[in-house]
Amino acid sequence: MNVEAYMTELGERARAASRLMARADTASKNKALAAMADAIDASRAALADANAQDMQNGRDKGLDAAMLDRLELTPARIDGMIEGLRQVAALPDPIGGIRDMNYRPSGIQVGKMRVPLGVIGIIYESRPNVTCEAASLCLKSGNATILRGGSEAIHSNQAIAACIRQGLEAAGLPQEAVQVVETTDREAVGRLIAMPEYVDVIVPRGGKGLIERISSDARVPVIKHLDGICHVYIDAEADRSKALNIAINAKTHRYGTCNTMETLLVDTAVAAELLPELAEHYGQLGVELRGCEQTRALLPAINAASDEDWDTEYLAPILAVKVVADMAEAIEHINRHGSHHTDAIITENYTKARAFLREVDSSSVMVNASTRFADGFEYGLGAEIGISTDKIHARGPVGLEGLTSEKYVVLGDGQVRV
Amino acid sequence: MNVEAYMTELGERARAASRLMARADTASKNKALAAMADAIDASRAALADANAQDMQNGRDKGLDAAMLDRLELTPARIDGMIEGLRQVAALPDPIGGIRDMNYRPSGIQVGKMRVPLGVIGIIYESRPNVTCEAASLCLKSGNATILRGGSEAIHSNQAIAACIRQGLEAAGLPQEAVQVVETTDREAVGRLIAMPEYVDVIVPRGGKGLIERISSDARVPVIKHLDGICHVYIDAEADRSKALNIAINAKTHRYGTCNTMETLLVDTAVAAELLPELAEHYGQLGVELRGCEQTRALLPAINAASDEDWDTEYLAPILAVKVVADMAEAIEHINRHGSHHTDAIITENYTKARAFLREVDSSSVMVNASTRFADGFEYGLGAEIGISTDKIHARGPVGLEGLTSEKYVVLGDGQVRV
Incomplete structure (x- = not known):
């Protein structure tokens, strides 16, 4: 497999899907989230099989008990994914909201509209339920996303991705709005964080080593926290x-x-x-x-x-x-x-x-x-994609709003500059 | 001169000053802005002399008419700097403002407080009045700033910087809150954009070539726009x-x-x-x-x-x-x-x-x-440091708010997580 060509293709598809997601209405996004929850509920056996395969491979590779624990998709964790999807569906849609529309002396009226960032790349380690959490937050905030999970969770992640695609299809949204990287080649990460033409921001979730590596190599902005001292x-x-x-x-x-x-x-x-x-x-x-x-x-x-x-x-x-x-x-x-x-x-x-x-x-x-x-959750954001200790863009717990930007909107009646 | 050591020293001083600026009260900041305006008004002769030296050097170096025009500090442009300082003093102080303090089911009350970014590096070309504009916006938003103007404007910029220092001193604020890079060595720019420990964000102002070069080499976030198509x-x-x-x-x-x-x-x-x-x-x-x-x-x-x-x-x-x-x-x-x-x-x-x-x-x-x-100005921001075509952090015309971040504030009565 040519990893660079593969990642470029994912990027192109994500960019195209992001344009459709930006204009998707609230009802469609909520319908997709509900359909994903239903698909996961209906796919418990398939998810368990895929996860069993990852767990077996993990034991064969000698993963430690803590890693195996994070990797496991117990019935309670599957319930958690379903509940999480329904909670995100219930959150208010931030996209398109307009604030502070004020008249100016020239007669134009100026305010700010909340818009998606575009394409968000998520890089994470062993917990497969992150696939579902991250996808749901990116979707609700009108973004397309490319998910790169840990290689040890590849079968679980793909099984979850299949449910996500079912949900998108049921709501008439592009399936490329959520793509899971299907290769475990580490070069894929290097490419994902260096395609500013296709990816607008990277959110790494995992240990400090992973996050430091990604931050220093990334050619797109990274929403991250390194330490919690x-x-x-x-x-x-x-x-x-x-x-x-x-x-x-x-x-x-x-x-x-x-x-x-x-x-x-x-x-x-x-x-x-x-x-x-x-x-x-x-x-x-x-x-x-x-x-x-x-x-x-x-x-x-x-x-x-x-x-x-x-x-x-x-x-x-x-x-x-x-x-x-x-x-x-x-x-x-x-x-x-x-x-x-x-x-x-x-x-x-x-x-x-x-x-x-x-x-x-x-x-x-x-x-x-x-x-x-x-x-x-404690702050009332409804969910979080992570906590940012940077000052630029998002700071502290990052919910839906942190995955968005704003644009100025100007309404006039034919005004020109004099 | 050891440029790296010099820039490191500027960075350390700026970081220390930024801590004091973050807690500076509104009255002190406004007093400094008014005192700067007075100092510039009282230094018209010195500004004219310094600018004449830059203009003569520029003509000797064969700068074209457009560049010489941008370089010139006419009496009207000096009036403009003074007027600009008074306008920024009259703008509301964004720092410390708290919004959305809501009670949560746990009993804690959570909201967001607006805070400075820290240290802002400004890199610009020939117009010396940018020194004054940029310094005033960074000061009002509670930031320290390091200014790197064009080498052709070095005498004008230093004369303006002297007035700025007088204003800071008159208000009891640290003089290191606004520092003008005193070397024309290009290595200084390379160092300024690669000191994340001392500089939080870079704002380049100038031609597309300058901005592209800075964006691709910077190791800190850049607020910029490249094209206006x-x-x-x-x-x-x-x-x-x-x-x-x-x-x-x-x-x-x-x-x-x-x-x-x-x-x-x-x-x-x-x-x-x-x-x-x-x-x-x-x-x-x-x-x-x-x-x-x-x-x-x-x-x-x-x-x-x-x-x-x-x-x-x-x-x-x-x-x-x-x-x-x-x-x-x-x-x-x-x-x-x-x-x-x-x-x-x-x-x-x-x-x-x-x-x-x-x-x-x-x-x-x-x-x-x-x-x-x-x-x-047309949008009612009062002033702008530039226009951003990026989606991360600031987008569109960037005023005082774009030079700030927010932190969460939590008020409790002894609440603990259960």
């Missing part, structure tokens, strides 16, 4: 019980997620009061603490944090702890060592809350809430 | 007088601007009625027409348009003319041959107007108005 800062005027609850929840609710706290900052005024109690809770939950000198003066049993710890996303039951002199030091630490993902202050002080919100340069900044809330 | 489509149901007025204005109001019409599309139903009269007007104004076969059947005296004409931005008194069978052919032509800048339909038909607005994939789409209106 999130902080909770317990201010001198924090409410004691809010501080304890949030510090425990932000670290221990789930360890492997990007919005999990990795560094706890504690104001020196309350460190002696709070740290021993927190350390006891963390100890019971099996969390290893690594502290600065002042922390270790209060908690002599824990290890010292190295310089590297402040810049590390553990994704594990490990927490770096630092005592700071005041909020200014906390903000300075967060802006320097954080990954601009999600950071929270715990305080009852209005003025400090307001300053923290303004001065912390992160995609989500919180007062008295757990960093674990940084999520498209 | 704008169309006016006269529909079968166009009002005759609106059609004539707009077709003339869109081409002849100014020839060298990016929102000037380059191709006129005329519905076959009205071609015989309108084209001869239009041709007479264009002829009187010295516009050369190049037509498709059907156009030449009506206007035998004109030259044939080649395939290349449909893809050309003339920036000159030349117009390509094509007769189309219907609106669908017009939209297809525009989406294929246009540059996604600005395109207009002239029609009295409601359904066609609505479809044209939706289906034409351009940064500005108009009904019954001249393409010449595509401009930040």
Whole structure:
């Protein structure tokens, strides 16, 4: 197979389909999503067979238990895909919405209309249900999409793609609106991220290594986040019980997620009061603490944090702890060592809350809430394609709106420039 | 001079200044803008001297009349800079504005706060007044900026920069918030566009060659437009007088601007009625027409348009003319041959107007108005740093908002994820 020619063909078809998708009406898009859900429901046996083949190949190749778990399409996960499709169908259609139509002194009326981006390339690793999630969000936002899943999930992804095509066909939409790359050749990824004439934006989902590689090689814009080094800062005027609850929840609710706290900052005024109690809770939950000198003066049993710890996303039951002199030091630490993902202050002080919100340069900044809330569903976006820690285009949880752009619309009655 | 070390130092200072600018209050920013205007007013003699030196060097180097004209800082242009600074001071401050704060079922309240991008690099050619315009927009939007003007304007730019620094100082803002690159070494540009750690976005202003080179080499996002191949489509149901007025204005109001019409599309139903009269007007104004076969059947005296004409931005008194069978052919032509800048339909038909607005994939789409209106001032943005024909981040005329991003803000009362 000539991978370059194959990818070019996918790109050409996606570009052509994107023009039709941009003008597709809301009813057709929702009909396609519902028909996809029905097709998946009716294809449970075929999906199970395809997935069994991937699982067998994965075991033969010696994939580890975590990867095999992500690869598996359990009946519950199939239910989840179906439910997800119905939820996306129920979301408002962002496309074509017009805002801020105002008259200008010249007599023209100017506003902005929301439009699709065009063609979105999604590159992801083992979880086959991403195929369905990503396709549904791109479709609802009027985009065409090219999906490149992990090679270990190729049979599962193709079985899901067949259901997606059925749904598109049932709604009279072009089947090329959602294309799954059918080769596992890695050259396909290299080509996908370097065809600006056919692909408008790339969304990589997966480990940091994958995302770094794609970002550095891509010749089209990439919506991505690399790290989630999130902080909770317990201010001198924090409410004691809010501080304890949030510090425990932000670290221990789930360890492997990007919005999990990795560094706890504690104001020196309350460190002696709070740290021993927190350390006891963390100890019971099996969390290893690594502290600065002042922390270790209060908690002599824990290890010292190295310089590297402040810049590390553990994704594990490990927490770096630092005592700071005041909020200014906390903000300075967060802006320097954080990954601009999600950071929270715990305080009852209005003025400090307001300053923290303004001065912390992160995609989500919180007062008295757990960093674990940084999520498209929790924020009310209905769904998310990922979280962006970039400032350009989309920032924070990215839902349908992040997959769109706007154009100016101008209505006149024959006006000319004078 | 070690250009790389010099640019790194500028970058580090800009990054540090950007943190202070992000939290600068509206009054300080406006005070700085007013003080800059005063400083320029008080420095007319110094500006004239510096500019005279650039003009003399330019004449010695044999710059053409058009370049010398752009380079000159006349008293009227100095007045324009002063007036521009006062206008930007009068614009609303976008930074810190919070929208859509809604309660979620969990009890947290989520919204979005507008924030600066950080550090903006501006690369431009001969017009020294751009130094002042660009600095004022970046400052008001809370960004630090590094300005790299044309080498032929170096003395003028440094004289303007001195006034800008006076203004920043008078307002207690960091002088490094606006830095003008003081070397004319071209390596400085190469470094400026490849320091993602210090520069968040590049805005190139100038000819297509400059912008293409920067876009292909940049390692940070670029807000840009390459071409302005704008169309006016006269529909079968166009009002005759609106059609004539707009077709003339869109081409002849100014020839060298990016929102000037380059191709006129005329519905076959009205071609015989309108084209001869239009041709007479264009002829009187010295516009050369190049037509498709059907156009030449009506206007035998004109030259044939080649395939290349449909893809050309003339920036000159030349117009390509094509007769189309219907609106669908017009939209297809525009989406294929246009540059996604600005395109207009002239029609009295409601359904066609609505479809044209939706289906034409351009940064500005108009009904019954001249393409010449595509401009930040005409749209009410107050000022513009440029026009973007990209879909990512900013599209169309880019004002203060295009130089900002948003972050999510979350207010809670101790909520944790369950």
